[in-house]
Amino acid sequence: MHTSTVHAITTPLESATARLLRAGDVVRITGHILAARDAAHKRLVACLHAKEPLPVDLHGQVIYYVGPSPARPGRVIGAAGPTTAGRMDPYTPQLLAEGLSGMIGKGMRSAAVVEAIKQYGVPYFAAVGGAGALLGEAITSYTVLAWPELGTEALADMTVVDFPAIVAIDVLGNDIYTMGRKAYQGVKS
Amino acid sequence: MRELNAADITQAIASLVQTANTNLPQDMCAALARARAQEVSPVGKDVLKQLEANAHLAARESIPLCQDTGMAVVFADIGQDVHIVGGAFEEAVNKGVRKGYCEGYLRKSCVKDPLFARENTLDNTPAILHVRIVPGETCVFRIAPKGAGSENKSVLRMLVPADGIEGVRKTVLEAVEAAGANSCPPMVVGVGIGGNMEYACLLAKRAAARDLCSENADPRYRALEQELLMAINQTGIGPAGLGGVTTAFAVHIEWAPTHIAQLPVAVNINCHAARHAEIRL
Numbered sequence: 001m002h003t004s005t006v007h008a009i010t011t012p013l014e015s016a017t018a019r020l021l022r023a024g025d026v027v028r029i030t031g032h033i034l035a036a037r038d039a040a041h042k043r044l045v046a047c048l049h050a051k052e053p054l055p056v057d058l059h060g061q062v063i064y065y066v067g068p069s070p071a072r073p074g075r076v077i078g079a080a081g082p083t084t085a086g087r088m089d090p091y092t093p094q095l096l097a098e099g100l101s102g103m104i105g106k107g108m109r110s111a112a113v114v115e116a117i118k119q120y121g122v123p124y125f126a127a128v129g130g131a132g133a134l135l136g137e138a139i140t141s142y143t144v145l146a147w148p149e150l151g152t153e154a155l156a157d158m159t160v161v162d163f164p165a166i167v168a169i170d171v172l173g174n175d176i177y178t179m180g181r182k183a184y185q186g187v188k189s
Numbered sequence: 190m191r192e193l194n195a196a197d198i199t200q201a202i203a204s205l206v207q208t209a210n211t212n213l214p215q216d217m218c219a220a221l222a223r224a225r226a227q228e229v230s231p232v233g234k235d236v237l238k239q240l241e242a243n244a245h246l247a248a249r250e251s252i253p254l255c256q257d258t259g260m261a262v263v264f265a266d267i268g269q270d271v272h273i274v275g276g277a278f279e280e281a282v283n284k285g286v287r288k289g290y291c292e293g294y295l296r297k298s299c300v301k302d303p304l305f306a307r308e309n310t311l312d313n314t315p316a317i318l319h320v321r322i323v324p325g326e327t328c329v330f331r332i333a334p335k336g337a338g339s340e341n342k343s344v345l346r347m348l349v350p351a352d353g354i355e356g357v358r359k360t361v362l363e364a365v366e367a368a369g370a371n372s373c374p375p376m377v378v379g380v381g382i383g384g385n386m387e388y389a390c391l392l393a394k395r396a397a398a399r400d401l402c403s404e405n406a407d408p409r410y411r412a413l414e415q416e417l418l419m420a421i422n423q424t425g426i427g428p429a430g431l432g433g434v435t436t437a438f439a440v441h442i443e444w445a446p447t448h449i450a451q452l453p454v455a456v457n458i459n460c461h462a463a464r465h466a467e468i469r470l
């Protein structure tokens with residue numbers, strides 16, 4: 001597997017930039033991102049179905065599947081690593097249609113999501129699952145935008161600086177989980 | 190008969206849940222460092238480096254290793270010559286979980302009802318409590334917080350005796366393959382063999398919570414653990430599932446007598462945040 005250069009990218013992610021990224025590329029993300037996981041996804045899609053206004057314009061947004069732990073006094077946030085992206089799969093194609101420009105999570109996506117990634121040209125990034133303390137350091141602001149009663153699952157805006165991630169599925173549908181596994185299958189340590 | 194105050198149990202549990210969630214056990218830290226030296230995938234190496242940095246930072250700043258601070262699984266071995274005074278035992282444990290999760294800025298991830306009212310209990314109670322009555326005057330509490338990413342990938346197969354060792358091998362490898370990145374590898378794979386349906390699951394959970402450096406007392410099971418570990422590390426899944434030769438740090442098997450017509454096998458995967466802490470009271 002090639003070692004790639006580190007791409008510094010900013011949000012909202014331009015589609016020209018998105019098209020250049022390939023599965024396995026290392027990125028550092030800077031800018032605003034949206035924090036939303038299971039419950040917020042359910043509500044966002046419910047709003048769309050009911051034709052109600054969304055609490056935030058999704059156009060251009062990069063969404064991070066995260067449910068942070070509470071911040072200690074004096075800190076912005078607690079641990080904030082990615083949660084399993086696959087649980088968001090049933091909602092994802094609709095949100096991509098609303099104009100998302102990127103997604104961050106961990107783990108494989110469904111075939112329908114991979115198709116939507118190709119159709120809308122929106123890459124999916126993986127952050128290292130379980131590196132919550134470290135990833136929290138790259139988050140410099142955290143503001144709840146809607147549904148505070150959901151606690152850790154509330155919809156929130158985050159500012160990130162050099163947030164470390166890797167391109168997991170690129171806009172051509174190449175997927176690092178499959179590629180990486182194949183490359184090292186049968187290799188002994 | 191020795192007396193043990195319920196308030197002391199509460200205090201012990203409160204501090205254990207915080208220690209477990211912020212301090213990766215030493216043997217896991219050592220395994221991360223060893224794996225980083227051995228990993229052949231550059232991306233895998235980088236992931237392992239991030240995990241080491243994460244463990245240092247978490248311990249230094251008292252931040253949870255992972256935001257999913259899990260449900261609090263409590264194994265309690267209660268000495269039969271201990272008399273618990275000053276309150277109900279289960280309540281003392283749950284009070285400790287409440288105190289530890291609230292005061293320690295840990296995430297509260299429990300909902301009241303699995304199906305109809307998925308409302309957060311806001312204090313991470315109730316604990317999942319496993320009690321054994323053992324000889325003596327000592328109580329041992331072992332806490333193993335467990336997140337959903339790895340727990341959701343648990344497997345139970347009611348094999349039949351004819352499935353034998355091959356059936357066990359297949360069950361474990363299929364579980365690991367299906368878990369992939371979602372269980373945050375490098376993982377610790379807990380396997381429970383024998384007993385019956387619920388007991389196999391409990392054995393798997395105990396196995397997943399064992400110390401990394403612990404050794405199976407039975408050489409045949411020890412050999413099977415080693416063989417399975419080698420096979421798992423050749424799946425290619427690698428650190429964070431991004432490809433590599435470090436997929437698991439250990440396979441732990443716990444076994445028990447079973448029925449003449451049964452061969453239950455349960456797999457419970459622990460992520461690299463294989464958290465546990467123990468205290469004797």
Ligand code: SF4
Nearest residue numbers: 130255336338373460
């Ligand atoms: S599997 Fe473990 S490390 Fe990964 S997100 Fe869940 S609790 Fe954290």
